[in-house]
Amino acid sequence: MGILEKITEIEKEISRTQKNKATEYHLGLLKAKLAKYRVQLLEPSKSGGAKGDGFDVMKSGDARVALIGFPSVGKSTLLNKLTKTHSEAGAYEFTTLTCIPGKIEYNGANIQLLDLPGIIEGAAQGKGRGRQVIAVARTADLILMMLDATKSDQQRPLLERELEAVGIRLNTEKPNVYFKVKKGGGISFNSTVKLTYLNEKMVYHILHDYKIFNAEVLVRQDITVDEFIDVVLGNRKYIKCCYNKIDSIVMEELDRLAHEPNTIVISCELDLNLDYLVEQIWKHLNLLRVYTKKRGEFPDFDGGLIVRKNSTVEHVCHAIHRSLSEEFRYALVWGVSTKHNPQRVGLSHVIEDEDVIQGICLQNRKEEVNIISDPTVLLLI
Numbered sequence: 001m002g003i004l005e006k007i008t009e010i011e012k013e014i015s016r017t018q019k020n021k022a023t024e025y026h027l028g029l030l031k032a033k034l035a036k037y038r039v040q041l042l043e044p045s046k047s048g049g050a051k052g053d054g055f056d057v058m059k060s061g062d063a064r065v066a067l068i069g070f071p072s073v074g075k076s077t078l079l080n081k082l083t084k085t086h087s088e089a090g091a092y093e094f095t096t097l098t099c100i101p102g103k104i105e106y107n108g109a110n111i112q113l114l115d116l117p118g119i120i121e122g123a124a125q126g127k128g129r130g131r132q133v134i135a136v137a138r139t140a141d142l143i144l145m146m147l148d149a150t151k152s153d154q155q156r157p158l159l160e161r162e163l164e165a166v167g168i169r170l171n172t173e174k175p176n177v178y179f180k181v182k183k184g185g186g187i188s189f190n191s192t193v194k195l196t197y198l199n200e201k202m203v204y205h206i207l208h209d210y211k212i213f214n215a216e217v218l219v220r221q222d223i224t225v226d227e228f229i230d231v232v233l234g235n236r237k238y239i240k241c242c243y244n245k246i247d248s249i250v251m252e253e254l255d256r257l258a259h260e261p262n263t264i265v266i267s268c269e270l271d272l273n274l275d276y277l278v279e280q281i282w283k284h285l286n287l288l289r290v291y292t293k294k295r296g297e298f299p300d301f302d303g304g305l306i307v308r309k310n311s312t313v314e315h316v317c318h319a320i321h322r323s324l325s326e327e328f329r330y331a332l333v334w335g336v337s338t339k340h341n342p343q344r345v346g347l348s349h350v351i352e353d354e355d356v357i358q359g360i361c362l363q364n365r366k367e368e369v370n371i372i373s374d375p376t377v378l379l380l381i
C-alpha cells in the first residue's frame with residue numbers, strides 16, 4: 001500500500017471511530033501515524049516525488065519568508081514591489097511555475113522573499129506542484145499565506161485545510177512544552193498545569209510509536225493530542241495571513257478582514273499598507289539588530305549585526321568570526337539588556353534589540369580587543 005492509500009485509510013478510520021474514553025488512546029495513535037505519513041509524503045525519496053526541478057533555492061540573508069497562496073492572488077506582483085527582483089505577473093493563472101527568490105532590505109537585514117507557484121486544492125496529496133511548494137514553504141522562517149480579498153470566503157478555509165494537512169499551523173502559538181530526546185533514562189513526563197486532553201499513558205504511547213524511548217517532556221500548557229504530536233515532530237511552521245486586492249472590495253468587508261487575527265490587508269495595485277506589511281514581517285521574524293563599538297569611539301550605527309531573538313553574546317561572536325568565542329573574556333554592553341551602562345557580561349548574556357557591544361578580550365593576549373565586523377582587523381588591535 002502506498003503512503004497516500006495509508007493516509008486515506010487512517011483518515012477514514014479516525015472519522016469512523018467514536019470519540020470516548022475507551023477509544024482515546026487508539027485515536028491518539030492513529031493521529032500520530034497520520035502525522036508521520038504526511039511528513040513522509042513530503043520527503044521526495046520516500047514518496048517518489050520530483051527532485052531538482054528548480055525548487056532548490058539557496059537559503060540566503062538573515063531570514064526566509066515564503067509567499068503561499070492560490071494562483072493569481074498577486075504573489076508575483078508583491079515580490080516585484082517589495083524587492084528588486086522581477087517575477088512574471090499575469091492576469092492568467094500559474095504565471096509562476098518555479099520558485100523565485102527576492103531580497104527585502106529592512107533595518108539592516110536582508111530578508112529572502114520567495115514567490116512560489118500558486119497552490120491548488122489537493123496540494124498536500126501532491127496535486128499540481130503542491131508538494132514541492134509546501135516542502136519549500138516549510139524551510140521558511142515565516143510563511144505569508146496570501147489570499148485574494150475578493151474571494152476570501154472560499155480561499156481561506158481551503159488553503160488552511162491544505163496547510164494543516166502538512167503541519168503548517170495558522171494563528172496558533174507554538175505549544176509551551178519542553179521536549180528533549182535523550183540517550184538514556186527512559187521517558188520522564190511532568191506538567192505544570194492540569195491537563196484535560198493529554199496524560200502520561202498517551203504520551204508514552206505516542207512516543208513509542210515514533211520509536212522514542214528516552215526523552216524529557218515538560219508540559220506547561222493544557223495542550224491537545226494533536227499539539228503534542230506537533231511538538232514531537234518539531235517541524236511545524238506558524239504563519240501569518242495577508243489579504244491582497246483590498247482595492248476591489250467594499251469598506252465593510254475590508255473592515256471585517258482587517259480585524260481577523262494575525263491578518264494584514266494590502267493592495268499591491270495601490271501600494272496600500274505595503275510598508276506596514278514589511279514592518280510586520282520584521283516583527284514576526286524576531287530579529288534583533290546590535291551594534292559594535294571600538295574603545296573610545298562611537299558605535300557603528302550604520303553597520304550592525306542581525307541576530308535572532310534570545311541570542312547571546314556568544315551568538316554575536318559567532319556572527320563576527322567562528323574563533324572569537326574561544327578567545328573571549330568579557331564584553332561591555334550598553335542597552336536594554338543590561339542593568340548598568342555599560343555592564344561587563346559573559347558569553348551567555350542574552351542581548352536585546354539595539355544593544356551596543358564592545359571590548360571582547362582575548363585570554364591568551366591579556367589585552368583588550370574590540371568586536372568589529374571585520375575579523376582581519378582583530379589582529380591589528
Ligand SMILES: Nc1nc2c(ncn2[C@@H]2O[C@H](COP(=O)(O)OP(=O)(O)OP(=O)(O)O)[C@@H](O)[C@H]2O)c(=O)[nH]1
Nearest residue numbers: 072073074075076077089090094095096118268269
Ligand atoms: N485589483 C488588484 N489586482 C491586483 C493586485 N495585485 C495583483 N493584481 C493583479 O492580479 C493578477 C495576478 O497577479 P500575479 O502577481 O501574477 O499573481 P500570482 O499569485 O503570482 O499568480 P501565479 O503566478 O499564477 O501563482 C495580475 O493581473 C495583477 O495585476 C491588487 O492589489 N489589486
